[in-house]
Amino acid sequence: MTRLVVHGGHVHHIAKVLGRPVDSFIDFSASINPLGPPSSVLNATQQALSACGHYPDPSADGLRMRLAKEHGISPDSIVVGNGSSELIRILPLALSLCQGFVAGPTFMEYETSLHIAGARCTYVLATSGDKYAPPMEQLSLLVKALRSGFQKDQRRGTESHKAVFVCNPNSPTGRVVTSRSLRTLYRQIEQAGLWMVVDEAFIDFCPSHSLIKEISNARRLLILRSLTKFYGMPGIRLGYMVGPTETVATIRRLLPPWSVSQFAQEAGVAALDDLKYRQRSVKFIQQERQRFMTRLRGVPGVRIIPASANFVLVELPSKCETAGLVSRLARQGILVRDCQTFSGITQPALRLAIRYPRDNNRVIHALTKALRDS
Numbered sequence: 001m002t003r004l005v006v007h008g009g010h011v012h013h014i015a016k017v018l019g020r021p022v023d024s025f026i027d028f029s030a031s032i033n034p035l036g037p038p039s040s041v042l043n044a045t046q047q048a049l050s051a052c053g054h055y056p057d058p059s060a061d062g063l064r065m066r067l068a069k070e071h072g073i074s075p076d077s078i079v080v081g082n083g084s085s086e087l088i089r090i091l092p093l094a095l096s097l098c099q100g101f102v103a104g105p106t107f108m109e110y111e112t113s114l115h116i117a118g119a120r121c122t123y124v125l126a127t128s129g130d131k132y133a134p135p136m137e138q139l140s141l142l143v144k145a146l147r148s149g150f151q152k153d154q155r156r157g158t159e160s161h162k163a164v165f166v167c168n169p170n171s172p173t174g175r176v177v178t179s180r181s182l183r184t185l186y187r188q189i190e191q192a193g194l195w196m197v198v199d200e201a202f203i204d205f206c207p208s209h210s211l212i213k214e215i216s217n218a219r220r221l222l223i224l225r226s227l228t229k230f231y232g233m234p235g236i237r238l239g240y241m242v243g244p245t246e247t248v249a250t251i252r253r254l255l256p257p258w259s260v261s262q263f264a265q266e267a268g269v270a271a272l273d274d275l276k277y278r279q280r281s282v283k284f285i286q287q288e289r290q291r292f293m294t295r296l297r298g299v300p301g302v303r304i305i306p307a308s309a310n311f312v313l314v315e316l317p318s319k320c321e322t323a324g325l326v327s328r329l330a331r332q333g334i335l336v337r338d339c340q341t342f343s344g345i346t347q348p349a350l351r352l353a354i355r356y357p358r359d360n361n362r363v364i365h366a367l368t369k370a371l372r373d374s
């Protein structure tokens with residue numbers, strides 16, 4: 001039997017391999033808001049069609065103004081990208097990083113981007129035993145240890161550039177750090193002459209934990225945001241980063257011109273304006289997450305990691321062979337994310353997006369059966 005290597009959101013590839021239409025799958029592997037994309041976004045992209053005979057605005061002024069209003073910051077401290085992954089890719093280069101300390105297990109693009117820029121990637125790992133609670137204590141100790149090195153380097157005039165990466169809420173673990181706790185860490189990081197990069201791709205599902213209010217007074221803080229997950233529009237590609245204006249200007253210079261299409265820019269403005277959709281989404285995910293997690297806890301042999309975003313990390317029995325399980329579910333039209341490929345995930349585990357109750361019940365049923373048969 002052919003084994004399918006499944007990464008989050010690879011629905012087109014899997015559909016081709018299995019000879020089935022894309023629409024015949026329920027995709028739990030990419031953590032996308034099941035309510036989206038909102039009709040306001042679809043209407044805006046439709047209208048943007050009439051402008052497709054022109055290049056898009058290379059500096060995305062309209063969208064940056066809207067984002068600036070949203071966060072109460074200057075448009076000059078915002079840069080937009082073709083998905084936040086585009087910005088992640090050039091960040092280590094823009095900051096001339098020689099090393100990144102990554103709170104893991106987490107999104108693998110930080111590691112990839114650090115390596116592409118010739119920088120080292122060092123993980124500070126949360127553990128399964130601790131239900132992947134974010135490793136704040138270890139990060140704090142690390143930063144304190146790096147502080148004296150920074151002071152020495154400064155005296156010698158040999159300052160090197162390092163950054164701490166924190167994804168909040170974190171993927172794939174679903175764990176969140178409070179803004180208070182992150183703020184404390186940030187202060188230590190700034191004193192130690194490091195950068196802090198906070199990826200808030202999923203923060204719209206728990207907005208009170210965002211650090212974005214700190215941005216105007218922070219010299220070494222960069223925050224990444226994605227519009228693709230919360231607004232259910234990963235195919236449109238839109239993300240942004242906020243930070244000090246000089247760093248934002250450097251990133252802009254490194255980006256290819258016109259990387260964000262006019263469709264994406266118009267979609268972004270429409271999405272941000274759609275307050276009703278935002279409220280509905282937060283409420284829906286909060287309620288369904290509670291129900292989904294309660295039901296998942298009833299699946300024999302699994303352990304559920306506390307979740308704060310729109311996905312849940314499900315630990316499987318130690319003997320479970322996840323690749324086979326993922327392939328089996330795919331053949332039933334159910335796509336889930338095998339977490340074995342994340343550095344620092346030590347137990348067999350799946351990440352499941354939270355979808356509509358009917359779909360969620362279906363994955364629980366299929367998982368229960370597959371584990372029983374294995």
Ligand SMILES: Cc1ncc(COP(=O)(O)O)c(C=O)c1O
Nearest residue numbers: 083084085107171201226228239
């Ligand atoms: C934590 C995290 N950050 C950033 C991204 C990139 O999202 P996008 O490029 O669609 O904005 C992803 C995508 O999966 C993610 O999981």
